Amino acid sequence: xxxxxxxxxxxxxxxxxxxxxxxxxxxxxxxxxxxxxxxxxxxxxxxxxxxxxxxxxxxxxxxxxxxxxxxxxxxxxxxxxxxxxxxxxxxxxxxxxxxxxxxxxxxxxxxxxxxxxxxxxxxxxxxxxxxxxxxxxxxxxxxxxxxxxxxxxxxxxxxxxxxxxxxxxxxxxxxxxxxxxxxxxxxxxxxxxxxxxxxxxxxxxxxxxxxxxxxxxxxxxxxxxxxxxxxxxxxxxxxxxxxxxxxxxxxxxxxxxxxxxxxxxxxxxxxxxxxxx
Numbered sequence: 265x266x267x268x269x270x271x272x273x274x275x276x277x278x279x280x281x282x283x284x285x286x287x288x289x290x291x292x293x294x295x296x297x298x299x300x301x302x303x304x305x306x307x308x309x310x311x312x313x314x315x316x317x318x319x320x321x322x323x324x325x326x327x328x329x330x331x332x333x334x335x336x337x338x339x340x341x342x343x344x345x346x347x348x349x350x351x352x353x354x355x356x357x358x359x360x361x362x363x364x365x366x367x368x369x370x371x372x373x374x375x376x377x378x379x380x381x382x383x384x385x386x387x388x389x390x391x392x393x394x395x396x397x398x399x400x401x402x403x404x405x406x407x408x409x410x411x412x413x414x415x416x417x418x419x420x421x422x423x424x425x426x427x428x429x430x431x432x433x434x435x436x437x438x439x440x441x442x443x444x445x446x447x448x449x450x451x452x453x454x455x456x457x458x459x460x461x462x463x464x465x466x467x468x469x470x471x472x473x474x475x476x477x478x479x480x481x482x483x484x485x486x487x488x489x490x491x492x493x494x495x496x497x498x499x500x501x502x503x504x505x506x507x508x509x510x511x512x513x514x515x516x517x518x519x520x521x522x523x524x525x526x527x528x529x530x531x532x533x534x535x536x537x538x539x540x541x
Contacts, residue, residue, distance in 0.1 A: 269437040276425060276445055280452065287449075288420055290457050293318055294363040301356030311352060312344050315359055322346075324362060325355065333394070357406035361390065361413035367420060375427040378438075382419045385493070386412060392489040393482075401480055401515055407463070411482040412489060414459070415466050418450025447471070473509050484511035 279285035290298075296314045300306040315322055322343045329340040329349050340346050347355045368383035370376040390412025397408035422442055426433060433441075450467025462482055469475055469483035470490065477484070488511055494501050506512065506519035 268431060268433050269441045272422070272425060272431065272433070272441050273444060276422065276449070280448065285421060285449070285452070286424075287453050287456050288367055288417075288424075290360075291363040291366060293321065294360040297356045297359045297363070301352055306352075308344070308347050308352060311355060312347050315347070315355070316343055318363075321359060321362055325350070325358065328358065353404070354406040354409075357410040361410050364413060364417075370423070370427050372427045375423050378423055379420070382416050382423075386414070386416050388493055389415065389486060389489045392492055393485050396485060396489060396492075396515070396517070400517055401485065403480065403482060403485055408482060408485055411463050411466050411486055414450075414454060414463065415470055415486050416446065416450065417453050418446035418448065418467050421449055421453075422446060473504060473511075476510060477514070480511070480514035480516075484514050487511045488515060488517060 276285065293314070297311065300311050300314060315325065326340055326343060326346045328334060329346040334349060340349060350358070365383060368379040370379050390409045393408040393412040394405050397403045397405040419442055422445060425431075426438065447467045451464055454464045454467065465481075466483045466486050470486040472483075473487070475483070487509070491501055491504075491506065491509075496502070509519065512519040
């Protein structure tokens with residue numbers, strides 16, 4: 265690792281250990297949505313009121329409802345109908361995740377590109393997770409989608425650090441720094457945001473290909489979704505022996521099946537990814 269990359273890593277690790285790392289805050293809209301969703305006496309009308317303040321978010325939720333993933337007998341043309349069709353759990357998870365997109369932007373063009381690439385990867389994995397959870401597991405699709413959207417959240421402070429300090433670093437060295445640190449930082453962020461423990465572990469565990477747990481969880485799902493995302497590419501993960509990765513067994517999935525070749529599943533995955541982007 266280069267001297268610059270070592271300096272970045274050292275500064276960030278020191279900040280983490282001293283609890284001085286500036287972590288991103290959950291967007292206000294996401295906080296309001298979660299508060300309503302977690303309240304026992306809240307109503308769909310309250311959720312609609314909060315989301316309706318964000319015109320773009322409202323439009324995207326309506327579009328989700330009219331997609332092949334959720335389409336019912338009639339077209340949805342207003343937010344109230346959309347939330348009723350999606351339900352509070354899915355609406356809140358999706359609204360929280362989509363509200364985070366605004367954080368993945370920067371004024372520095374190079375950093376902005378990297379942030380947008382990270383968000384795109386997150387949305388692709390989230391789309392795959394939604395379909396896998398719905399068709400193959402007992403895991404909740406709305407939680408699977410949210411897990412996908414936040415599993416790379418630890419990349420954000422690293423890129424922000426590079427931007428804030430106007431650091432000139434080679435792409436390969438930046439990649440190495442991200443690879444080394446993002447999981448630990450991601451865990452810290454989700455813990456600070458009071459996400460459930462089963463989601464907090466996702467950034468740390470989704471690349472632990474030797475992990476052994478008693479039952480399938482969201483880290484397993486994110487792991488398999490990432491592998492499916494890179495299937496057929498020259499990514500190093502394609503060189504792994506997928507048959508030795510126990511997450512497939514726990515999820516009840518055949519590691520030899522390329523889901524992109526399954527027309528119906530592939531169409532649903534592409535629809536889910538397109539909706540989130």
